[in-house]
Amino acid sequence: MARFLIVEARFYGHLNDMLVEGARGALEAAGHEAEVLTVPGALEIPGAIALAVEGGGYDGFVAIGVVIRGETYHFEIVAGESARAIMALTMDGIAIGNGILTVENEEQALVRADPAQKDKGGEAAKAALALYDLQRKFLP
Numbered sequence: 001m002a003r004f005l006i007v008e009a010r011f012y013g014h015l016n017d018m019l020v021e022g023a024r025g026a027l028e029a030a031g032h033e034a035e036v037l038t039v040p041g042a043l044e045i046p047g048a049i050a051l052a053v054e055g056g057g058y059d060g061f062v063a064i065g066v067v068i069r070g071e072t073y074h075f076e077i078v079a080g081e082s083a084r085a086i087m088a089l090t091m092d093g094i095a096i097g098n099g100i101l102t103v104e105n106e107e108q109a110l111v112r113a114d115p116a117q118k119d120k121g122g123e124a125a126k127a128a129l130a131l132y133d134l135q136r137k138f139l140p
């Protein structure tokens with residue numbers, strides 16, 4: 001059994017609850033342990049994961065958040081920089097699934113967060129599991 005950390009940005013709580021439910025469900029269905037750590041927004045997720053890696057004790061991570069376009073360029077910063085930093089951690093060999101939704105409106109987010117519909121939280125957890133399996137294959 002492996003130990004995964006779900007790092008969720010609590011910016012849109014009700015949407016995150018669904019994403020976390022999907023992620024936790026996928027990890028537990030695969031026989032693994034899931035813990036949840038909360039940060040304020042998507043921009044804090046990569047830093048939190050980097051700190052948790054430094055601290056040790058986790059085999060993989062699932063980034064959970066929702067970024068909804070507003071009126072300004074802030075959307076591009078939050079969506080782009082969080083994805084870029086998560087990808088940088090992935091390229092360092094850390095098993096991370098990116099479940100940060102980047103959407104135009106809440107309606108799009110709901111369909112994607114709902115475990116009974118697009119289940120993007122579960123999908124991100126499965127991506128983390130796939131990378132964890134690859135770590136064990138190539139770095140036994």
Ligand SMILES: Nc1c(NC[C@H](O)[C@H](O)[C@H](O)CO)[nH]c(=O)[nH]c1=O
Nearest residue numbers: 009011040041042043065066067068
């Ligand atoms: N607008 C959204 C944010 N913005 C907040 C940033 O992520 C960050 O917490 C702040 O800039 C302080 O560093 N975060 C989201 O998760 N979703 C958004 O739509």
Ligand SMILES: CC(=O)[C@@H](O)COP(=O)(O)O
Nearest residue numbers: 068069070071072074075
């Ligand atoms: C991430 C966003 O775009 C949003 O929360 C910020 O909204 P605004 O651009 O209207 O300040």
